[in-house]
Amino acid sequence: MPSHALAGSAPPVYTVLPFVAMLLAIAVCPLWIPHWWERNANKLLVSGAFGLPIVGFYLAREPHALLRMGEEYLSFILLLAALYVISGGIRLTGDLEATPITNAAFLVVGSVLASFLGTTGASMLLIRPLLQTNQERTRVTHTVIFFIFLVSNVGGLLTPLGDPPLFLGYLQGVPFSWTFRLWRFWLVAVGTLLLLYVFWDSIQHAREPLAALRRDRSQRRPLRIQGAANALWLVGVVAAVAFLWEPWREGVMLGLIGLSIWKTPREVRRANGFTAYPIVEVAVLFFGIFLTMIPALELLRTRGGELGVREPWQFFWATGVLSSFLDNAPTYLTFLALGQGLGLADEVVGVPDAILTAISVGAVFMGANTYIGNAPNFMVKSIAEEAKVRMPTFFGYMAYSGAVLLPLFALVSWLFF
Secondary structure, X not given: OHHHOOOOOOOOHHHHXXXXXXXXXXXXXXXXXXXXXXXXXXXXXHHXXXXXXXXXXXXXXXXXXXXXXXXXXXXXXXXXXXHHHHHOOOEEEEEOOOOHHHHHHHHHHHHHHHHHHHHHHHHHHHHHHHHHHOOOOOOOHHHHHHHHHHOOOHHHHOOXXXXXXXXXXHHOOOOHHHHHHHHXXXXXXXXXXXXXXXHHHXXXXXXXXXXXXXHHHHOOEEEEEEOOOHHHHHHHHHHXXXXXXXXXXXXXXXXXXXXXXXXXXXXXXXXXXXXXXXXXXXXXXXXXXXXXXXXXXXXXXXXXXXXXXXXXXXXXXXXXXXXXXXXXXXXXXXXXXXXXXXXOOOOEOOEXXXXXXXXXXXXXXXXXXXXXXXXXXXXXXXXXXXXXXXXXXXXXXXXXXXXXXXXXXXXXXXXHO
């Protein structure tokens, strides 16, 4: 974190090992020991085991770095908790006719909401109504995959609320309104994916059995909303992040969480399948990430120029590729620290505007490349499988993302970087 970087020499290179180990654990454990990894208590053990050496190192070296890390961690988790809890109190019910245009409308709305509810909040709000709408169809896998592309990732580019890496950038000093200038990237990516989806789904819809299409038309029910008051609390979260500073910002978000829990009928969250598990999972994992990344970021700021990554297109692809396999939030901070260590023009938080743009777009967009690139990806996959949608394996999903997303990202790189 920039505010607790030390004025003296960089820490030893070996202090980066806990950070590397933490990221590898997040990437490998869900595949290697999935049942053990399911328990959040075990994730906390891993976070504590890798984070404890860093705590000891910085207690002796610079205790203020730990204090600052703690403040940023609490702000980060409180925002995610506010978006997750409040959006979890909004329930959409109904069953529309699952035409390509109807499904595309879900994706459009989700792509917009992702920037204001967060990719997690928008995904949890819309995935169940989308699956309900498509329950009569036999070809649904591609719709869920495009939902992950658009709602769980690409759509969250326009505000610091949209995706965790952008909020971390906001905590580092990036102005709240800075991300609005990324609208061209958002428009190109969202527009291209929507056009491709409508073409793809039109072909799949035409191949549906006639019995499935008749059943789909006969079982239509209008969309209804429950817990609509939570939309007001979400506006309050946006206002708090945009206009307040710590600790008032965190106090308002905590109050809005309490208000949502108090005012929303329990049956609404129960029907949504709402549990504390996902937000607890994020909290325990990022506890380890925030601790172990301190020396890694400090090293990048002091010695990052030695890596040879200097141009915007290099930052776009380097940030994006790592965001595909490691969580995109720490990846964003890692490359932001690298950019700050190059001694280039200080236009935004110590880096040129073009560099920060490349890092932001790479982290948000390429989190869609794998199931582990962004937290909502696996959550959407699990919910779809519960609804009897056959989802591809880890590498099967990568075949979709490689065919659809990599050409899109090459286009974005050519147009803008």
